[in-house]
Amino acid sequence: MENRPLPRPDAAAYDAARARQNQLTKPPGSLGVLEDIACRFAAWQGRVKPDAPNPAITVFAADHGVAADGVSAFPQAVTAEMVKNFAAGGAAICVLARANGARLEVVDAGVAHPLDPALPIVHARVAAGSANLAREAALSEEQLEASLEVGAAAARRAVDAGARLLVAGDMGIGNTTPSAALICAFTGHGVDAVVGRGTGVDDAGLARKRDAVARGLARVAGRALTPRQTLAELGGLEIAAIAGFYLEGARRGVPSLVDGFIATAAALAACRIEPLLADWLLASHVSQETGHALAIAALGLSPLLDLRLRLGEGSGAALCLPLIAQAIALHNEMATFAEAGVSGAA
Numbered sequence: 001m002e003n004r005p006l007p008r009p010d011a012a013a014y015d016a017a018r019a020r021q022n023q024l025t026k027p028p029g030s031l032g033v034l035e036d037i038a039c040r041f042a043a044w045q046g047r048v049k050p051d052a053p054n055p056a057i058t059v060f061a062a063d064h065g066v067a068a069d070g071v072s073a074f075p076q077a078v079t080a081e082m083v084k085n086f087a088a089g090g091a092a093i094c095v096l097a098r099a100n101g102a103r104l105e106v107v108d109a110g111v112a113h114p115l116d117p118a119l120p121i122v123h124a125r126v127a128a129g130s131a132n133l134a135r136e137a138a139l140s141e142e143q144l145e146a147s148l149e150v151g152a153a154a155a156r157r158a159v160d161a162g163a164r165l166l167v168a169g170d171m172g173i174g175n176t177t178p179s180a181a182l183i184c185a186f187t188g189h190g191v192d193a194v195v196g197r198g199t200g201v202d203d204a205g206l207a208r209k210r211d212a213v214a215r216g217l218a219r220v221a222g223r224a225l226t227p228r229q230t231l232a233e234l235g236g237l238e239i240a241a242i243a244g245f246y247l248e249g250a251r252r253g254v255p256s257l258v259d260g261f262i263a264t265a266a267a268l269a270a271c272r273i274e275p276l277l278a279d280w281l282l283a284s285h286v287s288q289e290t291g292h293a294l295a296i297a298a299l300g301l302s303p304l305l306d307l308r309l310r311l312g313e314g315s316g317a318a319l320c321l322p323l324i325a326q327a328i329a330l331h332n333e334m335a336t337f338a339e340a341g342v343s344g345a346a
């Protein structure tokens with residue numbers, strides 16, 4: 001993946017959009033966060049009236065060696081089975097993509113079970129799952145770079161297809177464990193504050209998860225690792241692909257709407273690799289997974305929704321798409337006080 005620096009959003013367009021918001025026929029500030037969203041799109045697109053976001057959703061799937069330690073409520077085979085469900089249009093994210101008119105692409109970044117090459121997805125499997133982060137580096141340096149590039153290539157396809165907003169989804173049995181490890185490593189928060197029940201593990205499963213994360217963190221403790229090395233040690237193939245996706249989107253001047261726990265862990269890693277990325281991200285929702293609110297706060301973001309979701313796949317982000325479309329429509333189409341002949345504040 002390229003290391004070209006990221007552009008900065010256009011501050012003059014942001015200010016012009018803010019001035020427009022203050023002239024629209026409503027008390028200034030009365031549309032709250034929707035005003036901020038519209039102004040940020042103005043800055044991202046470098047124009048006072050931004051185009052509709054034309055969102056693209058890419059779901060990255062991969063498996064995790066740490067699943068062998070009993071950290072998920074579901075068997076590893078579900079990752080591949082769900083990829084088939086994505087391809088058949090039956091998963092939650094398929095419904096939400098259709099409901100929102102969003103492009104949906106599914107990428108095999110590293111599913112353990114072989115998938116039929118005829119399956120209508122992007123076959124970009126870097127490895128048959130990651131290694132067990134509790135014992136060894138989850139990814140080699142080469143696997144990390146290849147996964148970042150899988151994500152970057154997906155972002156290029158989405159942007160080339162006309163997307164002005166990117167959504168990454170994840171699918172990977174066991175992936176809340178590497179995500180928790182990354183959030184602990186990048187924020188300094190402790191295991192108990194970050195590790196949660198994922199797909200719904202029982203108390204014994206939760207204890208195994210905490211232990212796996214603690215062992216992974218102990219392996220890297222005291223080593224002066226770069227953010228890339230931390231991502232390789234504790235991450236996963238789809239998590240690194242999502243990081244590469246966000247980075248390449250921003251490099252192309254296209255923002256991303258960050259989904260739940262796994263996507264946020266990927267965003268944190270990507271922001272540590274390239275701090276300017278933070279200006280190109282919006283947080284969709286706060287997941288029920290323990291530690292997600294802490295991770296979003298560490299990115300300096302505020303979630304739009306709290307619907308007690310804990311699904312992944314990009315579903316929380318997809319649910320925010322109508323809000324974003326409406327924030328931009330209001331900004332672009334409302335009359336100003338002058339246009340409507342309405343008196344301004346006294």
Ligand SMILES: O=C(O)c1ccc[n+]([C@@H]2O[C@H](COP(=O)([O-])O)[C@@H](O)[C@H]2O)c1
Binds near residue numbers: 171201
């Ligand atoms: O995104 C979230 O906030 C989220 C929270 C809990 C679980 N998930 C999904 O559930 C799977 C991981 O859960 P687990 O228990 O196997 O680690 C994976 O496929 C994720 O997409 C996702």
Ligand SMILES: Cc1cc2nc[nH]c2cc1C
Binds near residue numbers: 078082172
């Ligand atoms: C069925 C199922 C669907 C999912 N979608 C994202 N993570 C998931 C985990 C499971 C177990």
